[in-house]
Amino acid sequence: xxxxxxxDTTLDSLDADLARADRPVSLxxxxxxxxxxxxxxxxxxxxxxxxxxxxxxxxxxxxxxxxHVPAALTMYVAVTLIFFASILYLQKRDDRWDEVGAAAAExxxxxGTVVMITGPLxxxxxxxxxxxxxxxxxxxxxxxxxxxxxxxxxxxxxxPEQVARYCAVLGIIGFLDxxxxxxxxxxxxxxxxxxxxxxxxxxxxxLPGSMLAAVALGLLAALLLFTVLFRSRLRVERISRQxxxxxxxxxxxxxxNL
Amino acid sequence: xxxxxxLFSGLVLAWAVVFFYIxxxxxxxxxxxxxxxxxxAQIERNRGK
Numbered sequence: 001x002x003x004x005x006x007x008d009t010t011l012d013s014l015d016a017d018l019a020r021a022d023r024p025v026s027l028x029x030x031x032x033x034x035x036x037x038x039x040x041x042x043x044x045x046x047x048x049x050x051x052x053x054x055x056x057x058x059x060x061x062x063x064x065x066x067x068h069v070p071a072a073l074t075m076y077v078a079v080t081l082i083f084f085a086s087i088l089y090l091q092k093r094d095d096r097w098d099e100v101g102a103a104a105a106e107x108x109x110x111x112g113t114v115v116m117i118t119g120p121l122x123x124x125x126x127x128x129x130x131x132x133x134x135x136x137x138x139x140x141x142x143x144x145x146x147x148x149x150x151x152x153x154x155x156x157x158x159x160p161e162q163v164a165r166y167c168a169v170l171g172i173i174g175f176l177d178x179x180x181x182x183x184x185x186x187x188x189x190x191x192x193x194x195x196x197x198x199x200x201x202x203x204x205x206x207l208p209g210s211m212l213a214a215v216a217l218g219l220l221a222a223l224l225l226f227t228v229l230f231r232s233r234l235r236v237e238r239i240s241r242q243x244x245x246x247x248x249x250x251x252x253x254x255x256x257n258l
Numbered sequence: 259x260x261x262x263x264x265l266f267s268g269l270v271l272a273w274a275v276v277f278f279y280i281x282x283x284x285x286x287x288x289x290x291x292x293x294x295x296x297x298x299a300q301i302e303r304n305r306g307k
Contacts, residue, residue, distance in 0.1 A: 061261035064268050071272070110279050114272045121268040125261040225276070232283050239290040246297045250304070 027235040029228040037224035044070075044214070044221035052214035064122040065211075069197065070218035071114040072140075074226050078108025079143070079178050081230075082150075086171035089164060098164040099241070101171050102154055103233040107226055109147040116144055127191055135184035136192035139177055146174040 029037075048066035055062035081104040089097035119137070120130040131137065150170050157163035185194050197204050197215065204212040 059261060061265050063265055067268065067272055107279075110275065113275055117271045117275065118268045121264045121271075125264050229279065229283065232287070236283060236286050236290065239287070239294065243290055243293045243297060246294075246301070250297065250300055 027231050027238065029231045033224070034228055037221070037228045040217070040221035040224050044217040047214040047217045052211050053208070058126055061122060061125050064118050066214050066218040068115060068118040068122060069215055070222035071111045071118065073197075073219055074222040075108055075111040075115060075143075076178060076182075077223065077226065078104045078111060078230075079175050082108065082171040083175035086168035086175075089168045095164070095241070098168070099234060099237045101167060102237050103230055105147060105150045105154070105167075105171070106233055107229045109144070109151060110229070111222070111226065112140075112144045112147050115140065123191075132191055134190040134192060135188040136181065136190050139181040139184050143174060143177045143181060146170065146177065150174065 044066065048063050052063065052066065054060055082101050085097045085101040085104065088094070089101060119140075123132075124130050150167055153167055153170060154163060157166055182195070182198075184190060185192050196207055199205055204215070207215070
């Protein structure tokens with residue numbers, strides 16, 4: 001076995017790696033899905049800016065509602081997805097659930113960032129301040145920090161197994177913040193308005209029909225965008241792990257052979 | 259036109275963040291494809307030895 005060529009078993013393993021390497025392609029969002037998401041985003045922008053009526057009290061700045069709220073609800077979806085993926089990873093120790101958690105966390109951070117951008121820009125003209133440490137804003141900010149911590153842990157956390165385990169625990173902790181965020185405006189006195197979509201009277205019961213339609217379109221567009229980005233990010237995660245595994249097999253870490 | 263610039267800034271910044279992320283995903287996908295091709299070429303070279 002003094003030859004420079006790898007033993008057959010390694011070649012078999014690499015063949016298997018190569019066969020698996022084609023799988024992530026199937027995760028890519030189809031052109032049809034991307035087109036539907038793009039159309040939904042354009043239509044939702046039209047609904048937000050032109051179709052929905054101008055709020056009599058807040059004026060045009062209230063149109064931020066059609067971006068801010070769908071982004072926040074999509075962030076809820078991401079956190080829920082991370083939670084279930086984390087539970088399943090800790091239970092089964094299957095890397096695929098860790099990949100789902102990693103992809104959902106990054107895309108969730110994106111939607112969380114949109115919430116954190118649009119919120120203060122809406123608050124300044126209406127409340128007279130960019131930020132206040134009330135329960136809803138603070139709990140949302142904490143969730144955003146948990147997202148950032150999750151991504152930092154992924155990047156700098158150590159061995160892959162350790163990172164996956166710690167991230168799963170952090171993903172579960174992040175989910176615990178979700179009911180606090182949602183019910184904070186009910187449990188405490190806050191500047192932030194009460195829920196207007198998920199209310200005790202029913203979904204959007206207190207909203208005029210045209211506003212409800214515009215926010216529903218915004219939510220549909222945000223969920224479609226989330227699906228496209230999540231699948232793309234999941235594919236990146238799988239390819240990245242595949243490349244790492246193949247490079248390990250080939251012992252190419254020094255990069256000299258590339 | 260009330261508070262137009264706040265709404266405009268919110269829309270532009272939100273979309274800028276989304277488009278930056280899409281660009282970063284596309285770049286990472288392309289880089290990984292190049293790495294995958296390089297590793298596959300190395301495998302073929304090793305196979306030929």
